[in-house]
Amino acid sequence: MTVFIQQIITGLSIGSIYALLAVGYALIYSIFNFSNFAFGVIMMVGTFGAVYAINWAGAPLPIAILAGMLVAAAISLVVEVSTYRPMRRKNAPRLYLMIAGIGINMFIENLAIQTLGSSVKPFPSDWGREILNVGGVSIAFADLLSGGLSLVMLACLWLFIYRTKTGLGIRASSYDVNTTGLMGVNVDMVSLVVFAISGLTAGLSGVFYGMKYTVYPSMGIVSNKAFVAAVIGGLGSLPGAVLGGILLGLLETMVSAYVSSLLRDMIAYLVMIVILVFIPNGIMGKSVKEKL
Amino acid sequence: MSGQDVLLQVENLEVFYGGIQALHGVNMHVNRGEIVAIIGANGAGKSTLLRSIAGDKEIKRGTVTFAGKPLPKRAYHVANHGISLVPEGRRIFANLSVKENLAIGAYMENNKGVVRDRQEEVFALFPRLKERLHQPAGTMSGGEQQMLAVGRALMAGPTLLMLDEPSLGLAPIVVDEMFEKFKQINKDLGVTILVVEQNAFIALDAADRGYIISLGKVVMEGSAESLLNDPEVQSAYMGVK
Numbered sequence: 001m002t003v004f005i006q007q008i009i010t011g012l013s014i015g016s017i018y019a020l021l022a023v024g025y026a027l028i029y030s031i032f033n034f035s036n037f038a039f040g041v042i043m044m045v046g047t048f049g050a051v052y053a054i055n056w057a058g059a060p061l062p063i064a065i066l067a068g069m070l071v072a073a074a075i076s077l078v079v080e081v082s083t084y085r086p087m088r089r090k091n092a093p094r095l096y097l098m099i100a101g102i103g104i105n106m107f108i109e110n111l112a113i114q115t116l117g118s119s120v121k122p123f124p125s126d127w128g129r130e131i132l133n134v135g136g137v138s139i140a141f142a143d144l145l146s147g148g149l150s151l152v153m154l155a156c157l158w159l160f161i162y163r164t165k166t167g168l169g170i171r172a173s174s175y176d177v178n179t180t181g182l183m184g185v186n187v188d189m190v191s192l193v194v195f196a197i198s199g200l201t202a203g204l205s206g207v208f209y210g211m212k213y214t215v216y217p218s219m220g221i222v223s224n225k226a227f228v229a230a231v232i233g234g235l236g237s238l239p240g241a242v243l244g245g246i247l248l249g250l251l252e253t254m255v256s257a258y259v260s261s262l263l264r265d266m267i268a269y270l271v272m273i274v275i276l277v278f279i280p281n282g283i284m285g286k287s288v289k290e291k292l
Numbered sequence: 293m294s295g296q297d298v299l300l301q302v303e304n305l306e307v308f309y310g311g312i313q314a315l316h317g318v319n320m321h322v323n324r325g326e327i328v329a330i331i332g333a334n335g336a337g338k339s340t341l342l343r344s345i346a347g348d349k350e351i352k353r354g355t356v357t358f359a360g361k362p363l364p365k366r367a368y369h370v371a372n373h374g375i376s377l378v379p380e381g382r383r384i385f386a387n388l389s390v391k392e393n394l395a396i397g398a399y400m401e402n403n404k405g406v407v408r409d410r411q412e413e414v415f416a417l418f419p420r421l422k423e424r425l426h427q428p429a430g431t432m433s434g435g436e437q438q439m440l441a442v443g444r445a446l447m448a449g450p451t452l453l454m455l456d457e458p459s460l461g462l463a464p465i466v467v468d469e470m471f472e473k474f475k476q477i478n479k480d481l482g483v484t485i486l487v488v489e490q491n492a493f494i495a496l497d498a499a500d501r502g503y504i505i506s507l508g509k510v511v512m513e514g515s516a517e518s519l520l521n522d523p524e525v526q527s528a529y530m531g532v533k
Contacts, residue, residue, distance in 0.1 A: 165399070168388070168395055168399075171385075171392075172385050172396045174387075175387045178348070179379060179383040180385075181348075181366075181368050183396050183444065184371030184397075184448055185368055185396065185400075187368065
């Protein structure tokens with residue numbers, strides 16, 4: 001029983017990291033109908049931001065987390081303003097935006113390998129590796145923190161989107177971005193806010209991922225799993241992204257614990273394919289229906 | 293009206309869809325306080341004209357001036373300069389409540405008192421919207437959605453209200469009610485109206501002046517009454533033989 005509870009906790013913790021990343025995919029997809037495939041490096045750069053905040057500036061962990069989030073938000077905005085926005089202005093097909101995102105991902109990843117080295121580094125804080133023992137179940141501080149802070153972040157995001165005027169602009173844009181502009185909403189501002197938010201969540205998840213595992217320039221590859229989570233949940237749906245992330249985390253952990261950790265990714269991706277065959281819109285995906 | 297105060301002036305407007313020219317040098321104007329109808333068949337360029345004014349379609353050549361100044365290019369700037377559009381097919385936000393749809397219309401107005409007053413104006417005009425305030429907009433009937441689309445546009449406090457095919461998909465009796473509301477908006481709220489319609493009779497009946505557009509050009513213009521009584525207009529656009 002304690003083993004099972006242990007797995008649930010581990011699954012929720014890794015799941016919350018996926019959920020944070022998946023929300024970033026979902027937010028951008030819901031408004032612009034394309035997936036930001038530069039997301040992996042945004043997460044990676046944010047994580048390195050946190051690492052260097054500790055190594056160079058001697059920042060305490062909370063400040064380092066904040067720094068990582070801000071660096072990721074900044075790079076996310078740079079990608080939007082330098083690449084996606086000019087392409088949207090020229091009415092580029094959405095597929096080309098995704099290809100540009102893949103290009104950015106490769107470029108920044110290789111840039112990081114050249115400048116920072118490809119070696120795998122431990123996250124420079126041991127705080128997360130300390131263990132809390134509760135009735136035979138041991139929980140790493142990093143798991144507690146990532147689970148807790150992810151929840152707080154997602155709750156803040158929910159409040160922001162459903163309780164503020166800017167959030168209203170985001171929800172209107174996600175339904176019909178063109179009409180939202182016609183109604184006097186500056187959609188470019190909305191896009192900046194959305195890219196900044198998705199950067200913040202990417203940075204936060206990157207720091208947690210780094211604390212739990214390690215930090216290296218190719219770590220952004222984990223965002224592929226978050227993309228899987230977003231698709232399972234239903235692309236464009238925020239609750240769906242959270243659900244997909246948590247589900248994927250639990251699934252992975254259970255497979256590792258009770259089947260084999262070698263089969264973890266194989267089974268996770270197989271489940272995604274099966275879900276998509278039966279419900280192509282994902283669990284909570286928006287069905288495309290328009291009333292004239 | 294004294295001195296014919298021109299609010300909107302469109303000169304030699306040319307607009308393209310890819311390589312295809314949709315508007316071939318359109319000239320028209322709207323005076324302050326008027327209701328002006330633009331009549332034409334499907335594909336004549338009526339919607340293109342409204343969308344170009346609203347900043348939703350790029351203008352290749354020609355000018356649009358509003359209250360003596362050139363219009364800004366971006367759609368949200370135009371909306372914040374006093375021109376509100378009720379788009380074709382209504383385009384309400386089906387995922388938002390009625391209240392939130394109205395709030396989007398007043399997005400750039402930060403004075404809460406002003407927003408409340410405008411909301412009361414809209415409720416006075418369309419009491420049904422008040423009853424449905426917290427309902428998701430997508431669950432309302434077509435007529436109610438049209439009320440919401442008009443209400444949302446009014447929430448911006450426009451000087452000029454542009455209506456793109458407001459009769460589309462509505463029952464005749466609802467269309468009549470809707471045009472009564474437009475007259476009321478024009479008279480009581482002092483909002484100038486530019487309406488684009490295939491339904492020539494109902495639009496000209498409500499309007500002061502009208503333009504007939506065909507194949508991207510203005511082919512006829514005049515007082516609404518003279519157009520209504522014109523045999524050519526009657527046979528081409530009102531089905532009178």
